[in-house]
Amino acid sequence: MISVDEHRAQVTELLGRRPAVSKPVTECAGLVLAEDVAATVSLPPFDNSAMDGYAVRSADVAGASEDAPVELAVGTDIPAGRVDVPALPPGTAHRIMTGAPMPEGADTVVMVERTDGGTTRVRVHAESAPGTHVRRTGEDVTAGTVALSAGTVCGPAQLGLASAVGRDTLAVYVPPRVLVVSTGTELVLPPEPLTHGRIYESNSVMLGAALRALGCEVSTVRSVADDIDSFRAAIEPRLADVDLVVTSGGVSAGAYEVVKDTLTGAGVTFTKVAMQPGGPQGSGTWDGVPVVTLPGNPVSVLVSFEAFLRPAILTSLGHADPERTRMRARLLETLTSPPGKRQFRRGFYSHPDGDVTGVVGPRGGPASHLLAALSQANCLIVLDEDTTEVAADSEVDVLLL
Numbered sequence: 001m002i003s004v005d006e007h008r009a010q011v012t013e014l015l016g017r018r019p020a021v022s023k024p025v026t027e028c029a030g031l032v033l034a035e036d037v038a039a040t041v042s043l044p045p046f047d048n049s050a051m052d053g054y055a056v057r058s059a060d061v062a063g064a065s066e067d068a069p070v071e072l073a074v075g076t077d078i079p080a081g082r083v084d085v086p087a088l089p090p091g092t093a094h095r096i097m098t099g100a101p102m103p104e105g106a107d108t109v110v111m112v113e114r115t116d117g118g119t120t121r122v123r124v125h126a127e128s129a130p131g132t133h134v135r136r137t138g139e140d141v142t143a144g145t146v147a148l149s150a151g152t153v154c155g156p157a158q159l160g161l162a163s164a165v166g167r168d169t170l171a172v173y174v175p176p177r178v179l180v181v182s183t184g185t186e187l188v189l190p191p192e193p194l195t196h197g198r199i200y201e202s203n204s205v206m207l208g209a210a211l212r213a214l215g216c217e218v219s220t221v222r223s224v225a226d227d228i229d230s231f232r233a234a235i236e237p238r239l240a241d242v243d244l245v246v247t248s249g250g251v252s253a254g255a256y257e258v259v260k261d262t263l264t265g266a267g268v269t270f271t272k273v274a275m276q277p278g279g280p281q282g283s284g285t286w287d288g289v290p291v292v293t294l295p296g297n298p299v300s301v302l303v304s305f306e307a308f309l310r311p312a313i314l315t316s317l318g319h320a321d322p323e324r325t326r327m328r329a330r331l332l333e334t335l336t337s338p339p340g341k342r343q344f345r346r347g348f349y350s351h352p353d354g355d356v357t358g359v360v361g362p363r364g365g366p367a368s369h370l371l372a373a374l375s376q377a378n379c380l381i382v383l384d385e386d387t388t389e390v391a392a393d394s395e396v397d398v399l400l401l
């Protein structure tokens with residue numbers, strides 16, 4: 001029996017670090033930068049107006065007020081995008097739009113609402129200090145500096161910034177192509193009707209969704225019979241096209257453990273991990289392709305994904321912190337846990353108004369076939385290896401899903 005942390009370390013080492021590739025910025029959401037992005041331009045790239053109004057010299061509108069407006073001749077219009085902006089002669093105003101370049105000579109912008117909106121002459125009803133409503137060159141980013149560092153997760157704001165400094169591609173770690181395989185002679189796919197003793201296959205759909213959420217490209221073999229020849233025939237031809245194989249089922253102690261029977265001695269090590277659910281696990285390689293074998297019970301599959309695959313894949317993709325957000329929460333019911341095992345119970349975490357901790361109630365018992373309870377959960381309650389009981393009202397760790 002090995003610990004959760006030991007198995008996680010093995011799976012993380014197995015997956016290693018993904019290669020970096022250049023991708024269009026539009027395809028980089030959620031991925032991690034494999035390069036520093038240097039700004040080749042400043043942001044803003046030029047002094048420009050923050051308001052629709054009039055570019056003026058502040059000295060020319062000094063003392064202006066509602067009762068004593070200052071009247072100036074209007075020179076020209078400067079819409080955003082105009083490149084041939086004439087300088088501003090003293091005692092005049094240029095009509096300027098938000099984002100348009102400031103004319104030489106102007107040091108401030110008066111909002112149109114503080115004027116009569118004139119097009120040949122304008123009455124200005126307010127003073128405007130130098131710099132008012134002017135966005136200065138480089139006040140956000142200075143050309144030549146690093147706008148985004150390697151290791152940054154590309155969310156919407158980061159991709160916006162990369163685009164604003166002129167990048168249309170980025171070097172990012174490319175997510176793996178994953179083959180998801182569900183084993184079990186009992187598995188049936190809709191619309192085939194269920195006969196007694198068989199069940200509808202669900203693990204591959206669940207795993208596929210979890211993997212795609214990390215950016216993985218997923219292909220699936222949804223139902224392989226518990227037979228070594230069928231298993232080999234279904235998987236071996238596909239190995240060349242994937243970076244990782246994830247199987248479910250066929251790894252425990254029965255007489256028909258197809259995954260274990262096929263891969264033992266062929267590069268995959270099977271072991272028991274001190275956790276509940278998700279005890280029977282395996283990892284290794286098959287013809288050089290990394291393989292992670294999960295137990296078949298649906299809740300075990302998703303808990304194993306959270307405990308091992310998710311952190312290993314995120315690490316392989318360059319994430320510095322692959323952990324789920326961990327919170328302390330007040331437990332609403334007493335829970336028990338087997339000694340020596342880390343238990344992951346499904347829970348619902350909420351945060352009543354004014355509560356600084358949050359509360360969590362279990363959803364379903366510890367058994368690993370309770371898929372409906374899992375579907376109502378938004379967190380895993382973690383009871384560590386030394387804990388056998390946690391009383392209601394005690395604080396526990398929860399991992400937010």
Ligand SMILES: Nc1nc2c(c(=O)[nH]1)N[C@H]1C(S)=C(S)[C@@H](COP(=O)(O)OP(=O)(O)OC[C@H]3O[C@@H](n4cnc5c(N)ncnc54)[C@H](O)[C@@H]3O)O[C@H]1N2
Nearest residue numbers: 182184201202203204249250251252253279295296297300
């Ligand atoms: N004598 C022992 N029996 C079992 C042990 C043990 O240590 N000794 N461990 C139990 C635990 S814990 C688990 S978990 C399971 C793991 O068994 P397998 O990985 O071999 O999985 P299967 O037997 O193939 O399936 C388990 C369960 O899950 C259902 N299943 C499987 N695949 C799917 C799927 N794709 N979609 C939906 N449901 C699926 C399957 O029908 C079984 O009910 O072993 C225990 N036994």
Ligand code: MOO
Nearest residue numbers: 277278279300368
């Ligand atoms: O450890 Mo099993 O994975 O409880 O169902």
